[in-house]
Amino acid sequence: MDDIDPVDGAWADREVAMMQGLRDWAVAFDELNRHLSTWMHLPVSDANALGRIVWAEQAGEPMSPAVLSRHLGLTSGATSVLIDRLEAAGHVTRHRDTVDRRRVGLRPTEGAxxxxxxxxxxSGAEIARTLHETAPEEARVVIAFLTRMTSAATAANGRLAERSKAAAASA
Incomplete structure (x- = not known):
């Protein structure tokens, strides 16, 4: 695939509409997260962290402080302070791995x-209805598209992180 210039390249109307749709979803999702923070009486960053911990547990994927730190783009120290706040507020607990006691997992409390x-x-009735009403073939296409977009964004984030590390090392 040829490199495409994201700034000066010619964009088809459908491509612009897809990017606008993704942006609109990101903005709406961000607003939902802000409402969650109000609902939970938490700062937005803490609500975002708690949401990730809840989702990880529901997915059966352990959430460690290191993984949470990467997801949030915070230092390990800042993440530790955030987890301390969530723990003090009764929203999360830390658990030691039964096999490797050095590993710590984060779990939401029953109250959280x-x-x-x-x-x-x-808040989720409209979203749930939309998901349930989506035809299987349409869902497969959307999932494939979002998977590719996530991979592309992940690659760009990795490149930017490496650039930041290189700039910090040369400073």
């Missing part, structure tokens, strides 16, 4: 799960 469920029950 219930509050999150109440938020989703109140």
């Amino acid at each position: 799960r219930r509050a999150s469920d109440r938020f989703l029950a109140f």
Whole structure:
């Protein structure tokens, strides 16, 4: 595939519409996250972290402080302070791995799960309806597209992170 110039390249109307749709979804999702923070009486960053911890548990994927730090783009120290706040507020607990006691996992408390469920029950009806009404073939196409877009954004984020590391090392 030839390199495409994202600044000066010619864009088809459908490509512009797809990017605008992705932007609109990102903005709407960000607003939902801000509402979650209000619902949970938390700063937005803490609500975002808690949401990631809840989603990880629901997906059966352990969430460690290091993984959370990468997801949030925070230093390990800042992530530790954030986790301390969530733990003090009764929203998360730290658990040692039974096989490797050095590994720590994060889990939402039952109260945090219930509050999150109440938020989703109140705010998620339209999203749930849209997902349920999406035809399987349309869902496969959307999933494939979003997977490719996520891979592209992940590659760009990796390149930017390497550039930042190189700039910091040369400073």
